[in-house]
Amino acid sequence: MKNYYKSPLIARLLIKLTTSDEDYEEFLLDLEESFVLISQTEQGVSAARWYWARVLESLPALMIDRLKWRMIMLKNYLKVALRNLRRNRVYSLINIIGLTVGLACALLILLWVQDEMSYNRFHENGDTIYRVVNRRTDRASTSSQAPAPLADVLLDEIPEIEEAIRFLFRGKVDVQHDGQFMGSWDGASADPEVFDVFSFPFLEGDARTALDEPQSVVVSESLAKACFGIEAPIGRLLEIKGDLLTVTGVLADIPGNSDIQFDFLRPHLSNVELVKYDRFIWNWFAFHLYVKVADGVDAVSIDEKIGDFLNTYRESSKGNLKVFLQPLARMHLWHLDGGGPIQYVIIFTVVALFVLALASINFINLSTAMAGRRAKEIGLRKVVGSSRAEIVRQFFGESVVIVALAGFSALLLSFLALPFFNTLSGKALTINLLNLNVSGLFLALLAGTALLAGLYPAIMLSALSPVKTLKGEKGVVSGKTGHRRFGMAGFLVVLQFTLSIGLMISTTVIHRQLQYMMNSDLGFNASNQTFVILPESVGRRMDALMALKQELIQSPHIAEVSGRGPTGRGGTVEWEGMTQDANTVEYLGNHVKYYFVDGDYLSTQGMNILEGRFFDEGMASDYQNAYVINEAAVKLWDLEEPVGMPFSLNRKAGTIIGVYQNMHQSGFKEEMGAEVLYMEPSTPWDNWAGLSVRFIDGSLKEGLADLKATWNRFYPGQPFNHQFVDDEIRQAYGMERHLTSLFNVFTGLALFISCLGLFSLISFMAERRRKEIGIRKTLGASVLQIWGLLSRKFTMWVVVSNGIAWPLAWFAMGRWLQNYPYQHGVEWWIFPVIGIAALVIALLTISVQSIKASVANPVKSLYYE
Amino acid sequence: MILLTRAEEIVLLAVYKLKENAYGVTIREQIHQDISRYWAFGVIYKTLKKMRDKGFVDKISGDPVAERGGRKKYFYRITPEGMKALEEIFNVHASLWGDMQPISMD
Known part of the structure; x- marks a missing residue:
């Protein structure tokens, strides 16, 4: 024997997979004999080739033979499966309904998750685009806004950075066409290379050259439609902020899953904008900066080089800013200082899997519980020669059939529930089965469920011993193995109720937190109040504003009117007896928010003055050097006697004349910061932001009509923009409101599915113990005793579930509440209330069947032919 | 009368000719010859399986042999029914072809 080669393993595996056991052995042995001979005379490679050729040419003949038998068995399996479905109509229905609801829930939730994950992913170069952000190292706060020249420095110093794009978002900007006002649109400016980096889809125009001319603008489809109707937009003129711009491109409306949103994009007013602020240019943190790096460059290596850029290039630097890159794909889900939608993505994915798991558990429990009925069938199949693998295949196949049925109805249900789900979640999702992501997701869900739900029963049932089952031996299913199985059923029911109770507690806590935020004292009166935004086009002069105010006050439906200036953020604050060092002072100043008001602001807002007094328009000195600050400022700056204390804001010296209770104008989601109010004398460069108008209770509609009419008289043709204050606060809680309603629904469904499972288990048990119950009754057991007999175990399971769910929910909700500066806390009463509620619901579910079983006439159950 | 198919005829003849030594490898070689x-x-x-079902061949597991690394062989042996079937197919051939002149290709 010169050489001995081993026959190819894969070829052998292939035979094993495709041929029956009997053929397999013979075939393998014959092949091996020839193979050894050939490999002795020839090279091993050609022997292996010979082997492969023999295997492959034999496959058709072997497989056809086997497939024929497969088909025959499949027919039998299908027949038996359908008979079983029909015989156990109720249980089958429960199974399918549960799975349908579970699958539909999971599908909808995962669609939501998929949508959240899809943010900013549509850019072709997405993998190489990063946002340039900077972190204050002396306190953990990160900003995405950067000064303009940082872009030039990055391009010059770091060769790996190919492009740097600065965006300047301008909020709502008035757009005019042919002297006609066309509404306010989201405006932004950017560097001309923006479309080389971001792939916003162009409908018309050339992406490469669109913004090359300084007087050009690229508009969204909606804006183009609104201004030009059906006429061709390219080359037309738009007037924006006093500039006449030529439309050079039309973009499809920016998709909802982009965090960069605008209706028009123009080049930076380069020389004007960037040089106007020349001296301050490194301190004007207003630009959103994105870079595109070369392919395959690691962002970490760039981070190391650019970390200190803001410290080295800024003259006034304190050395406390660290620059780094954030991948575009992470921008939406991960907020810079932790948290962000990723939390909800995780929470909802978990909930979706929970609900699906609950439904699968029902399936597992029912199939194993019904094993007793099919023990004989399994035994007989084994006797006539079924292998265990075949039985596993049969039962698994049955599960697949049921999951497929449920999948089909789940799809229907999802289509029906989609509008409702969109309202709840505040999204515009669609189920497009042609979309590979969606159909792939759905198929993956089905496959996962089939595996999860089908495998355990299949393995368990196929293990039954044929001798015992056919002898009709007691205890095959209900005895020893039965005990183990019941242990499993108990475990699964406990799991179900733990999840349901946990979800119920979480829902309640979230709901309570939302209520707390909505009902807490805002520190001012938000109802019946609207804020009229003054567009730039009307001029924001004080005298004109006061005339409008006087006119409005005349209306019988309007109670109060007051004007206020734009909000400034961050500044220099100093007060008498200040002991902090320079760094802290900057920190304290950075947290301050300030704006000027008129004397009626107090009554319009319904503010509460805690100490001192508010501004008096009659006192000339109040216009010059008086400040009113809020409680939070007193606390932040640690002022002992605030009223009368000399104080200066941005180097304008004055005195604090009063302290007011914190006004939570944007709700309770953000921590209340320091606020400073002051009054401003009329000047030629007045810059009022708008008017707060309070209507008389109950005449909101009429008041609003009056307001609009007066506005139109004063500023004919000018846009009338206003925002109700309470609406605004409610909108701030949008995420919480959507979360609460979604949680409500899914918790309800989870409980429903768990109860379905409980119901089917108890009905099945009652049915199996019919004779036992009959005998007990004839021997004198009372209805109550029988009821107890049937319910005891289930009740215990639910109690155990409570014990597990409480600490878990308490821990999870504690973590969740840390997102909020104003927490309602996890109230202790929630636990027993939810626990008892769950118990009652479970007991009611059980009792439907257990009472029916215990009042049944024993004659009926004991009568035997 | 059950007529053998052509495949059955070829395999069964090979088994017959091989007498005691008919198994996968040798049958394949015989057919080649x-x-x-x-x-x-x-x-x-x-x-072979089809003919076993019809009772024309038996499958016998032989003793472990050295050339197979101490593993056994499966031998096939023709049964009396198989012999009868061969005889029948021979007769059919004889009567089909008996009085024919050799077929010429022109």
């Missing part, structure tokens, strides 16, 4: 081509093992097994 008879009809000058190699058949796939799969086809041979399939045909």
Whole structure:
């Protein structure tokens, strides 16, 4: 024997997979004999080739033979499966309904998750685009806004950075066409290379050259439609902020899953904008900066080089800013200082899997519980020669059939529930089965469920011993193995109720937190109040504003009117007896928010003055050097006697004349910061932001009509923009409101599915113990005793579930509440209330069947032919 | 009268000719000698199985042999029914072809 080669393993595996056991052995042995001979005379490679050729040419003949038998068995399996479905109509229905609801829930939730994950992913170069952000190292706060020249420095110093794009978002900007006002649109400016980096889809125009001319603008489809109707937009003129711009491109409306949103994009007013602020240019943190790096460059290596850029290039630097890159794909889900939608993505994915798991558990429990009925069938199949693998295949196949049925109805249900789900979640999702992501997701869900739900029963049932089952031996299913199985059923029911109770507690806590935020004292009166935004086009002069105010006050439906200036953020604050060092002072100043008001602001807002007094328009000195600050400022700056204390804001010296209770104008989601109010004398460069108008209770509609009419008289043709204050606060809680309603629904469904499972288990048990119950009754057991007999175990399971769910929910909700500066806390009463509620619901579910079983006439159950 | 198919006829004849030594490898070789081509093992097994079901061959597991690394061989042996079937097919051939002149190709 010169050489001995081993026959190819894969070829052998292939035979094993495709041929029956009997053929397999013979075939393998014959092949091996020839193979050894050939490999002795020839090279091993050609022997292996010979082997492969023999295997492959034999496959058709072997497989056809086997497939024929497969088909025959499949027919039998299908027949038996359908008979079983029909015989156990109720249980089958429960199974399918549960799975349908579970699958539909999971599908909808995962669609939501998929949508959240899809943010900013549509850019072709997405993998190489990063946002340039900077972190204050002396306190953990990160900003995405950067000064303009940082872009030039990055391009010059770091060769790996190919492009740097600065965006300047301008909020709502008035757009005019042919002297006609066309509404306010989201405006932004950017560097001309923006479309080389971001792939916003162009409908018309050339992406490469669109913004090359300084007087050009690229508009969204909606804006183009609104201004030009059906006429061709390219080359037309738009007037924006006093500039006449030529439309050079039309973009499809920016998709909802982009965090960069605008209706028009123009080049930076380069020389004007960037040089106007020349001296301050490194301190004007207003630009959103994105870079595109070369392919395959690691962002970490760039981070190391650019970390200190803001410290080295800024003259006034304190050395406390660290620059780094954030991948575009992470921008939406991960907020810079932790948290962000990723939390909800995780929470909802978990909930979706929970609900699906609950439904699968029902399936597992029912199939194993019904094993007793099919023990004989399994035994007989084994006797006539079924292998265990075949039985596993049969039962698994049955599960697949049921999951497929449920999948089909789940799809229907999802289509029906989609509008409702969109309202709840505040999204515009669609189920497009042609979309590979969606159909792939759905198929993956089905496959996962089939595996999860089908495998355990299949393995368990196929293990039954044929001798015992056919002898009709007691205890095959209900005895020893039965005990183990019941242990499993108990475990699964406990799991179900733990999840349901946990979800119920979480829902309640979230709901309570939302209520707390909505009902807490805002520190001012938000109802019946609207804020009229003054567009730039009307001029924001004080005298004109006061005339409008006087006119409005005349209306019988309007109670109060007051004007206020734009909000400034961050500044220099100093007060008498200040002991902090320079760094802290900057920190304290950075947290301050300030704006000027008129004397009626107090009554319009319904503010509460805690100490001192508010501004008096009659006192000339109040216009010059008086400040009113809020409680939070007193606390932040640690002022002992605030009223009368000399104080200066941005180097304008004055005195604090009063302290007011914190006004939570944007709700309770953000921590209340320091606020400073002051009054401003009329000047030629007045810059009022708008008017707060309070209507008389109950005449909101009429008041609003009056307001609009007066506005139109004063500023004919000018846009009338206003925002109700309470609406605004409610909108701030949008995420919480959507979360609460979604949680409500899914918790309800989870409980429903768990109860379905409980119901089917108890009905099945009652049915199996019919004779036992009959005998007990004839021997004198009372209805109550029988009821107890049937319910005891289930009740215990639910109690155990409570014990597990409480600490878990308490821990999870504690973590969740840390997102909020104003927490309602996890109230202790929630636990027993939810626990008892769950118990009652479970007991009611059980009792439907257990009472029916215990009042049944024993004659009926004991009568035997 | 059950007529053998052509495949059955070829395989059964090979088994008959091999007498005591008919198993996968040798049958395949015999067929090669008879009809000058190699058949796939799969086809041979399939045909053998069909004939076992009809009772024309028996499958006997032989003793472990050294050349197979101490593993056994499966031998096939023709049964009396198989002999009868061969005889029948021979007679059919004889009566079909008996009074024919050799077929000329021109």
